[in-house]
Amino acid sequence: MRWNKQLLAILAVSAAPHLQAQLPKGYYAGHAPSLPDSLRETYLGGRFEISILRIARDSIERELLARAEALMPSPESIERPAAKVTGSGHIAAFKEAKAMPGERWWWRDWDGVRLPFALTGAAVAHYVEKVRGLAATPNPFARWNEGVGHRARVDYTAAVESSDAAGGHRVLMQVRFSFYCGPLCALSFDHSRVVEFDPAGMPIRVEGDGPPSYMVS
Secondary structure, X not given: OHHHHHHHHHHHHHHOOOOHHHOOOXXXXXXXXXXXXXXXXXXXXXXXXXXXXEEOOOHHHHHHHHHHHHEEEOXXXXXXXXXXXXXXXXXXXXXXXXXXXXXXXXXXXXXXXXXXOOOOHHHHHHHHHHHHHHHOOXXXXXXXXXXXXOEEEXXXXXXXXXXXXXXXXXXXXEXXXXXXXXXXXXXXXXXXXXXXXXXXXXXXXXXXXXXXXXXXX
8 A cells, every 4th residue: 555655646746737846846758768778889899889787676766767857957067167167169069059959958069969967768869879879970070090990888877775864766877988089089978867756756856967978189
């Protein structure tokens, strides 16, 4: 009976018309793509790899995963730190990033790869498609890196665990992305996110969102 009450509470919150008003300040419920619980793809002898592992033990945890992946930061929360970055190249990059279509989770674009401000389901889908696309095309910098085989990899993990927040849960998410196409053509980053939920399945706190650390050459 306790199980059924918890499930009904979470499903009721999902259908509540005032859901947006109860989200953490600066966030809204967006539209996340449906990600597989498990995915493993390799191309060209392992030069390109995709790995997804979403651990959900029941329907409640699967719903919490989906909510965490759909939680979007407001455009203003992304643009405020971007406005503090100086340099004409960066300013132009942030202007282009702002004009890109879609619900914004990205910080900026780097050589066609969007850097994650917030780790969302849409972000993961972007990196999966990016690795597939790179595997299907020649090295984009082949003329400057003759004979170099480019490579790329994305790893995404997500899991639900019990939280100390009065019987609630937390969703832990992490992504790792790397791309290499020559000595002066590389990008890599790790980004993570933790979303705390109350016992009714309402997100109450988000940690990890912000300008990412990344390495380029």
